[in-house]
Every structure is written in C-alpha cells, then in structure tokens.
Amino acid sequence: MPTEEDLVPRVDPEAVPSDTLTVLGRVPAGATREEAVAHLREAARLVRRRDIQMIRASGLGHVGGEFSVIDILITLYLDAMNMSPELLGDPDRDRFILSKGHAAAALYTTLAIAGFLPPEQLGTFMQPLSQLNGHPARTKIAAVEASTGPLGHGLPVAVGTAFAGQLDGSPRRTFVVTGDGELQEGSNWEALMTAGNHRLSHLCVVVDRNRLQQGARVADTNDLEPLADKLRAFNLEVVEVDGHDHGALLDVFANVPAASGKPTAVIAHTIKGHPISFMSDNVAWHHKVPSAEQVAQALAELEA
Amino acid sequence: MPTEEDLVPRVDPEAVPSDTLTVLGRVPAGATREEAVAHLREAARLVRRRDIQMIRASGLGHVGGEFSVIDILITLYLDAMNMSPELLGDPDRDRFILSKGHAAAALYTTLAIAGFLPPEQLGTFMQPLSQLNGHPARTKIAAVEASTGPLGHGLPVAVGTAFAGQLDGSPRRTFVVTGDGELQEGSNWEALMTAGNHRLSHLCVVVDRNRLQQGARVADTNDLEPLADKLRAFNLEVVEVDGHDHGALLDVFANVPAASGKPTAVIAHTIKGHPISFMSDNVAWHHKVPSAEQVAQALAELEA
Amino acid sequence: MPTTTEAVSKTVLHDCRDTWVATLVELAETDERIVAVVNDSVGSSKLGPFQERFPERLVNVGIAEQDMVGVGAGLANGGKVPFVSAAACFLTARAMEQIKVDAAYSQHHLVLVGQSPGMAYGELGPTHHSIEDLAWMRAIPGLTVVVPCDPTETAQVIRWAAAHDGPVYVRVSRMGVPDIVPDGYTFAPGRALTLREGKDVTLVATGTTVVRAVAAGELLAAAGVDARVLHMPTVKPLDEDALLAAAAETAGIVTVEEALTSGLGGAVAELLVRRRPAPMRFVGVPDTFASTGSVEWLLDHFGISPDGIAAAAQDLLSK
Amino acid sequence: MPTTTEAVSKTVLHDCRDTWVATLVELAETDERIVAVVNDSVGSSKLGPFQERFPERLVNVGIAEQDMVGVGAGLANGGKVPFVSAAACFLTARAMEQIKVDAAYSQHHLVLVGQSPGMAYGELGPTHHSIEDLAWMRAIPGLTVVVPCDPTETAQVIRWAAAHDGPVYVRVSRMGVPDIVPDGYTFAPGRALTLREGKDVTLVATGTTVVRAVAAGELLAAAGVDARVLHMPTVKPLDEDALLAAAAETAGIVTVEEALTSGLGGAVAELLVRRRPAPMRFVGVPDTFASTGSVEWLLDHFGISPDGIAAAAQDLLSK
Numbered sequence A, B: 001m002p003t004e005e006d007l008v009p010r011v012d013p014e015a016v017p018s019d020t021l022t023v024l025g026r027v028p029a030g031a032t033r034e035e036a037v038a039h040l041r042e043a044a045r046l047v048r049r050r051d052i053q054m055i056r057a058s059g060l061g062h063v064g065g066e067f068s069v070i071d072i073l074i075t076l077y078l079d080a081m082n083m084s085p086e087l088l089g090d091p092d093r094d095r096f097i098l099s100k101g102h103a104a105a106a107l108y109t110t111l112a113i114a115g116f117l118p119p120e121q122l123g124t125f126m127q128p129l130s131q132l133n134g135h136p137a138r139t140k141i142a143a144v145e146a147s148t149g150p151l152g153h154g155l156p157v158a159v160g161t162a163f164a165g166q167l168d169g170s171p172r173r174t175f176v177v178t179g180d181g182e183l184q185e186g187s188n189w190e191a192l193m194t195a196g197n198h199r200l201s202h203l204c205v206v207v208d209r210n211r212l213q214q215g216a217r218v219a220d221t222n223d224l225e226p227l228a229d230k231l232r233a234f235n236l237e238v239v240e241v242d243g244h245d246h247g248a249l250l251d252v253f254a255n256v257p258a259a260s261g262k263p264t265a266v267i268a269h270t271i272k273g274h275p276i277s278f279m280s281d282n283v284a285w286h287h288k289v290p291s292a293e294q295v296a297q298a299l300a301e302l303e304a
Numbered sequence C, D: 001m002p003t004t005t006e007a008v009s010k011t012v013l014h015d016c017r018d019t020w021v022a023t024l025v026e027l028a029e030t031d032e033r034i035v036a037v038v039n040d041s042v043g044s045s046k047l048g049p050f051q052e053r054f055p056e057r058l059v060n061v062g063i064a065e066q067d068m069v070g071v072g073a074g075l076a077n078g079g080k081v082p083f084v085s086a087a088a089c090f091l092t093a094r095a096m097e098q099i100k101v102d103a104a105y106s107q108h109h110l111v112l113v114g115q116s117p118g119m120a121y122g123e124l125g126p127t128h129h130s131i132e133d134l135a136w137m138r139a140i141p142g143l144t145v146v147v148p149c150d151p152t153e154t155a156q157v158i159r160w161a162a163a164h165d166g167p168v169y170v171r172v173s174r175m176g177v178p179d180i181v182p183d184g185y186t187f188a189p190g191r192a193l194t195l196r197e198g199k200d201v202t203l204v205a206t207g208t209t210v211v212r213a214v215a216a217g218e219l220l221a222a223a224g225v226d227a228r229v230l231h232m233p234t235v236k237p238l239d240e241d242a243l244l245a246a247a248a249e250t251a252g253i254v255t256v257e258e259a260l261t262s263g264l265g266g267a268v269a270e271l272l273v274r275r276r277p278a279p280m281r282f283v284g285v286p287d288t289f290a291s292t293g294s295v296e297w298l299l300d301h302f303g304i305s306p307d308g309i310a311a312a313a314q315d316l317l318s319k
C-alpha cells in the first residue's frame, strides 16, 4: 500500500507548462514604501507560481513550508539585505542561510527572481546532475552560503559567519531562517547560547512560525511554547511579526540589530501553504505534490 | 612540555594507604531529621576521604566535580530514593543516573557505602579489566542504569526511563544529575523539551551548579544565565537549594514532584572541590591529581 | 532479462516499510513492552497504523535524533523494547555517539531502524542519502547490522530483533523490491542465502541490490558465465563460511550494495585478505557524494544495475 | 630491542600536542585568518599558548560539539581558516553529521583536529576511546584523513592543512612518540615513508604505532625475517603504489593502528582485493570495546606492540 506521495508520477518536466520567471531584481533605490511593498508582493506572487510548478514538475518538494517562507525570503533578498549578484565577491555583503533547507525551491526561485540564477535553470530542479538539489548545496550555487537539509545545521553555521564578521569589525549582518519544528534540534540551542553570550548583534534568527511540522502540529509533537521566553532566556532580543506582511517585515529587518549587544530573534507568524485555500495550515501539504488540477487552482488563486 | 596532569606518576595502588570504607547503609527507618542529617554528613565525609584516595592511587579522576556532587549522591542513595541493593530487581525502584559521568569515583564510593558494591572493589578503580572504569558502565555494575562519560547523555536516557514509568503508571521517580557546563550540550535541551511537554512529573533533574567547567568558569565559557528562566521556559518546575546542605536537599527531594504535571529541576548551588580549602571553587582541580601531601591535608581538613 | 534498474522495477514490487509496520503492530498486540520512538518520522517510517492502534506507545520526541536514541535507551532501562525509527541518514549521523554509547556499549535491547537508506531519497541530495551507514555501523563493536532484501525477510528480521536481547541496526527501504527469499526461509544473523549455485564467480549482494544481483546472474549465464549469487542479510556478522567457500570455489567475489563500498565490500575484503585472499570487485557508491536524481537513475549511474554487476564480474574474470 | 609498549617508552618521547599548538601559533602570527574553535578543550588540546597570544581568535563554544563544527564551517564562510580541536571521540561521534554536511559535503577549508584518539584516554574507558574514528572518517567522501607519527610530521601536517583548501581530519595524540621521520622528509597526502627496506613481509603502520612497527622490524630481523616497514600518514588517500609494490614484492602486509582494524587495515584490504590480492594480518583493536586500563597496558593487551606485530608477521609467513 504505497502512500499518496509515492504514487505521484514522475512527470516529464518538458510536459509541464511553466512560467518563465521574470528577473524583477531588487526594489529600486528611492522607491516609496508603498512602491517597495508592491514590488515585493508581486515578486512573491511570481515566485509562488513558479515554485508550485517546479514541485509538480519534479514530483517532489515541500510546498507548504515554501509558501510560508517566501515572503520572508523575498523581503530579505529584494530589499532588506545588502546583497546582490554584484556583491557576491564582497566579504562585507550580508549573509543569508536557509536552515530549513527543505524549502529549497523557494530559495531557488527567490535567487532567480533576484538575478542570482538564470530562471531557465529552475527547470532542472532535482533532475540528474542538476545543481538544484532537493536541498541547497553550497558547492553548487554561488549565493548559497551553507549546505542545508538536515535540520539544525544552518543556525550554528550562521553563528560562525556572524562571529567572523564581528572579529573583522565588518558591518555585515547574517540572516538565518529556521523552521519552528526545527527548533526541537538541540544544535540550535547550542548555537543560540553561543550567539547570545558572544553578543553577536549582527545575527538575526528568523523563525518561520507556521506551527506545523512534518507529521503534525508542533504543539502536538514537542511544543515550543513559551517560545519568546525561551529565546529571551537564551539572551536574544525577541521581535514578533506577521511573516506575510512585507511592510512589517521590512520594518523589522531594517531595525536589526534590534538591541545593542544582542542577536535578534524574529518570530515570524506564518501560515503553512499560504495563501492557497486548500493548503493553508494543513499538515498534509508539508511535502505533498499537487495534481495538475490543484496546480491550476493554486495558480488561479494567486491571480486573485 | 608535559602538563602537570601528565607528570603525575601512576602509583602502585597497593602503596597508597587507603581507608576501608565502612558500609553505612541507608538512614535507619524512624530516624529523626537530625539523626538523618548526621548520618548523611558522616557518610559524605567518609566518601570524600575514600574518593580522594582513589584519585591519588589511580593517578586520574575528577576530584573537583566529585566533591561538589557527593552530598547530592549521598542524600539520594542513603535516604531520598526508594533504592537499595535488595530493590535492584524491582521495576518500581527509583532510578538514578549520573549524567556527569566523570564524577564516577563519587558514584562508586557512594554505591559502596550504600552496600551496592564491595568496598574492596574500589581499589581496582581504573585498573586493567576493572569493572570500575573512569566513567560508569551499565554493563559492569548492576546499580548503574546508564553508561555515561560523554556529557549530555544521561538526561535523555533519564527521560526515557521516566517515560516508561509513566506509561506503566509506576510510582517510581527518576533522578538525574548533570553538570552545569554539561548543559551547554544541546541534547539536554532536546530532552528537557520532551520532558516538559510530556509532563514527566516523576523526573527530577538536578543541576550541580558549581559554576566551573573543565577549563574555566561557566560564565567565561558559554554562560547559562538566566538558568532558572531557561528551565522554566522549557516547562520545568524550578527549585533552588544549597547542594551541600543535607537537610535542605532532603526537603527538596521529598517534595518531588514539586508541581503536578511538571518535571522538577533542582538547581543545586555547590562549590567545586568543597570543602577542601585549596580546591574549593578552583578550576585547576577539575581533574588535577593531588600529591601525597595534598591528600594528607585534605584528609586532615575532612576530620575537622 | 532486465539490465537496468528501470527494467527490474517492472516486476511486482513491495515497499518493505509496509511489512515493518505490519510486523511491529502484530508483535505489539501480544508484547506490551514494544514501543516505537520517532523524530517526527511517523509518515516516513509509515508508522501510521502503529500510532492509530497504540497511540501512547508511540513516543515522538520531535526533530531531535540524539534525544530519540537516548530516550530509546531509557525506555529499555524501564523495561520496554523500543524500536527507534528514523530516516537512516539522520539516525546514524546525528545520533552516532548515542548509538555507540547508549545502544552498543550499553548493550541495550534496542532496535534502530534506519528508514530509506542508501539513495532512496535520491532527488533530495547527499544530505539525505545514507551511503555511509553500513561502513559506520559495522565499525561499532557489539552492534548487529541487518539489511533485509524483501518483505518476508523484513518481517522475520523485525521478529528476530524483538526477541534478540542486544542492539541491532536494521535498514528498511522505501524503494520497491520483489519477493526474493524462498518458502521456508528463516533469517539468521551470519547466515547467507544462496540464490543461485555457480562455480565461475560469486556475486554477494544485500538489501535492495539482491534483485539486481540475481538479474546479473542471469545475464552472466546467458554469456556463458556460471555465477554463484548470495544474499548476505547481515553485514555484521558475515557468513564467513559461505564467503570463504566462494573465495575457494570460484574465481572471486563481487559485492553489491546500495552504499559506499567500504560497507559490505569492505567487510568481505577484511575477511578474505586474512583468511583466503581472492580477487574482488566492489559494486556500490564510490568515494563520492552522489548527484541529485532519482534512485533508479543513481543506481544505474553507479553501475548498481544488472549490467553493471555483470560487467564487474566479467572484469574480475578477465584479469 | 623493545618488545612491549613500556620498553618503547624508554626512549625520548614527545607529546605531539605541543607541536600542534606551537605550529598553530606560528602560522597564526602571519596569517590573520587562522582561528581555533574548541569545546571547553583548551587544556586537553593544549591550546593555552594560542589562547594567551590570540585570545579573540580562540572561539570556545563550550561543551557543544555540533555547534563547534557548525561554527567552524561558518567561520570558514566568513573568510577564516578554522582549526576545530576536541577530543577525537567527541569530535567524530558527536558531530558526525556536521562533519559530513558542514565540512565534507560543503568542501570547506576546515581542519578538524581529533585530540588523543585511539586509546590515549585508556583508563577513562570506551566512551573516551576513539577507536572507530579511522573507519568512520575514511567513509566520508571528500575528507582527507591524516595520522602523523611524530612531532616533525605533525608540524608539517598542520602547515599543509592550513594551506589546503578542503576539509581535513587530523589525529594528534597525547601519547608520547619518539622522533621518527628523517631529516629532509616532507609530508604529502598519499605518500608513504619507507622506514626499512625488506623483501619478506611488509609492516604498514600509522601514527603512534609506527615506532612499534619499527621495533617489530628489528625483532623480525633478529629472527631472520627481512621486513619492509612503511609509515602511511594518510589513511585517505592511501599510497596505492607503495602498497601494491609491497603486495607484489613481499609475502603480504601487516597493518598496524591504534584503532579498530577496519580503519587502516580495512582501507588497505579494500585496495588489495581489487588490485592485487595478497595475504594480510591486522594489528589493532579487534571488534570490541576495550577494557579500562592504561594505554600502554591496552596496546600490549591487543598485541599492538613490537612482539605482537612480529608475531602477526610470522603468522602471515607461516601460512
């Protein structure tokens, strides 16, 4: 009795009609806040479209956790971070690490829309010999700072990167996004302890707080609450934000470091599968692959 | 340039004059609190004497962390726990796990004075083929519930044991002692999260809070403060106690579970090397081996 | 005669995870001590039916592999018989010291079930491949390492492990395999199963690769080579007698595994050089992190396929 | 002629940890990128002099090995050249997945220094022995595995690793060793050092056991056996040419290591069966957790001693 995930046919990527993603690039300098938010909103919409098509084409992926994190990624790459393809060689560029590496397709599409990857390359996602693994590989894509996929790896690496920046007196900031289920891994608490005690103020830990993990709600598995208290007790400055509100995210990221001498923890309240009606807050969509009809419906909802 | 620890000669155990430890056994039933405390105090004194002799004889050991934890071990084994040599086969006996396994000599001497080990066996400590390894081995001593030594192992195992007891509706309690430096290990925070969320009220985690680790003060390495806040944020009930006050320890352990539906965390404030003048709160004594003169002085201080 | 992994897959295939869970549920019906311990891996371990039937006996510690194995050891201390089940890559790499100390050195009755090892999670990339686990696990004293090849054997291995008072590592894959062991077969550690008699060369496979070795045997027969084909269900302990006989009676041994070749291949090599030096060829993953790609593609890519195995045997015979 | 470990120890011995630290300090004087990362292991790594000279460049994450290796990878991302140093047992077992993913798969310039491996912490028991590390580490693609044998070589290895843009695992022991490599020796990965020419049998040792193999060579000479003695400083990559020549020119190979025999022994066996089958004997720790006891006692106990090695060679020759 194979599960549904096993039955999804490996469709020929050529046969799946896919958008060609337009490279939107960063929010133009001098844009008003309204213009910036509109730019980010449109970018997130295009990225979600391309993402779900990639999942359908490759027959694998983690669409739920991708849709919950896309607004965060887009806000960081297209505005908040001091990072662009031209800055790759600059040691003082900001750093980003996707610790929840299973949301790789969200990262790849974001990198594509930001100009780090040719959009055509997205068609190779998970294909033999592709650079676009199911989880991001540092050796395969220049903008990927750390290989992730096993949970609980990205945050310690981010702490090391931030440490190096602090040693060098660099202005750069390091952003890392973890899942909420991911925070069950003890390696994260080791890293948070190090970050707090070494006063790595240029580190910003964003928790994609969608309240679901792979098999169930986080609260029904091994709960994180009171999460803000935990993070504060590990000596981080805690900020909470709606993780789908580009304007609010912009404000939060602009304000990092949020406290002097402390790393910032951003609890981004998100919805897994957002904003697709049949996926939202539904654990079944952690790594389910949509049917052709479901893709069509999702794309239609993304027009609205 | 060998370090001091390397230069300590491996002396012939026969040549070191050693106490033969008297098996004191548990505090007699019906003893008054004063009598109980006097019994524990004398047992702790004898155990410290034998412990330092063992360290000297074997040329290795962790006398600082042994002397900080002995009062806790003695209080548990000789009074607080429902555990005695006759109860070893009883599934409902209380369980004890020394997560900071480097304090093995303190455990072995405590087990000997409680009647679990023949006192003569202590002379084999760390000798070839001895059952008394430098760190306690479950397969070698009946009363040892878990093999420890690498830090951060005992607490997860204790959680499993407590879980089994909860599943079986057993009245037994599980006590585990961790070092404070040891709490830097993420495995502990994983286990604490599980314990708190699964409401393992019959689990009692005792932190030997001596504020020193191997190479430096905990605060100067990777600080734990605010420790009580951390433990509370992981959903444990927190109690603080003077870890050298047998009466206070008795009260705390008698009161476990300290809150219904919650594991208890006891922060036992201790002094590494206590009560020896030249060892107390001195990081050099984490695993230093005393000279013959230092042993003599320590034994003299233990008379006073 | 199938020559590629795709062709092999044309027969009726089973997901051995279904058998593992069905067997566990069956055992748990009569043995109250049995519990399952997972890291948010109910789905990937297919433990749904167990969870439904015995909700309190499924201990989900969340995404925390060190805690998972430690808790397993503690449950054993508390009189339970724990089956700790997680993706093989995370179980072995993330909880390595717990496997060494809490399971093996402590000699607990603790069953570690590594799900979907090798390259079963092909597309997810090397972080999710578990190609090192056979080499790693066999280098832990006191641990039995089992790689069943089909549903019948998987069921027997789970039963055996439930009764065996010691630590065991079992590999169970999501990758489809046909029925292989004959009626009346009984699994025993250290006992190989002869799937084909032969006198020219010996193919020794384990787990998901056994069906490929059998197909290779047929390819070789068609080419006039009489290959012996063995299934070695325990990488540790090995069936030393069967291997030494193969080394004596045939020109040499080709090992086949869905793992780095220092797994089964290395184990057999270590036996032969000491007891009966003979030529070998290793079919498996070479010393490299694999590409992304489907498991079928990857197996063919590395020659872990009927024709790849046959070619290795021919190469051995030609030297 | 020394026949036991105690007798070996009568010559002037060095603690290679002193050399490792002196070399690191020297390198750090001119290369600002060099940082050390530790798990409360300043003392056991003998990093005191480094800490004194470069207090901010010593990153002590506390007792947290996963964080330690992850932070190391992050420091590399930030342009540093990190030397991550901790007791070999905890570094390899506790941070296994970080070594696989953050160091090896990520191909970072990251040097992992496993201190006091093997049974250097003899009395502390198997939890503190690191006998599995050679088998484990050589089964990680992309990782170079180095076991220097004396102070001169240790210094060269540290310098080489500081310049080598890739992940490296180096074993450094507290157990005393004499000076071994000749003047003018230069360490290179995959290049063995011939310490004695010989045509009857070959002894291949590494690290702390090299001095014992040399002594065994003398014992054998006295018994009329002309043994070749090689030091293999890299368990991965091996010096394949030297080993294949030894297999061809002498009766067989005896490997010698302070580790499970699936470390160096297994690596050599995997080469020989494929390229030139020849008899081998393995001297090292058999498949068991060792007893407590001093490292000297344990080495003799397992026959990792001049006479134990000579006996293994004689056994090989007698069959």
Ligand SMILES: Cc1ncc(C[n+]2csc(CCOP(=O)(O)OP(=O)(O)O)c2C)c(N)n1
Pocket (backbone or CB within 6 Å): A062, A064, A065, A066, A068, A100, A102, A149, A150, A151, A152, A178, A179, A180, A181, A182, A183, A208, A210, A212, A213, A214, A215, A272, C039, C040, C041, C063, C090, C094
């Ligand atoms: C160490 C490790 N254990 C298990 C897994 C399998 N796994 C992949 S995603 C996932 C759930 C993650 O949940 P969460 O962190 O909340 O991510 P999100 O909800 O954002 O998808 C699990 C258990 C893994 N990738 N790594």
Ligand SMILES: Cc1ncc(C[n+]2csc(CCOP(=O)(O)OP(=O)(O)O)c2C)c(N)n1
Pocket (backbone or CB within 6 Å): B062, B064, B065, B066, B068, B100, B102, B149, B150, B151, B152, B178, B179, B180, B181, B182, B183, B208, B210, B212, B213, B214, B215, B272, B286, D039, D040, D041, D063, D090, D094
């Ligand atoms: C996993 C692991 N890393 C490192 C060590 C080495 N070590 C032994 S004791 C110790 C310090 C422990 O400090 P703490 O927990 O505070 O114990 P105490 O002060 O009570 O001796 C260290 C780092 C170890 N035993 N296990």
Ligand SMILES: [Mg+2]
Pocket (backbone or CB within 6 Å): A179, A180, A181, A208, A209, A210, A211, A212, A213
């Ligand atoms: Mg989540």
Ligand SMILES: [Mg+2]
Pocket (backbone or CB within 6 Å): B179, B180, B181, B208, B209, B210, B211, B212, B213
């Ligand atoms: Mg302490």
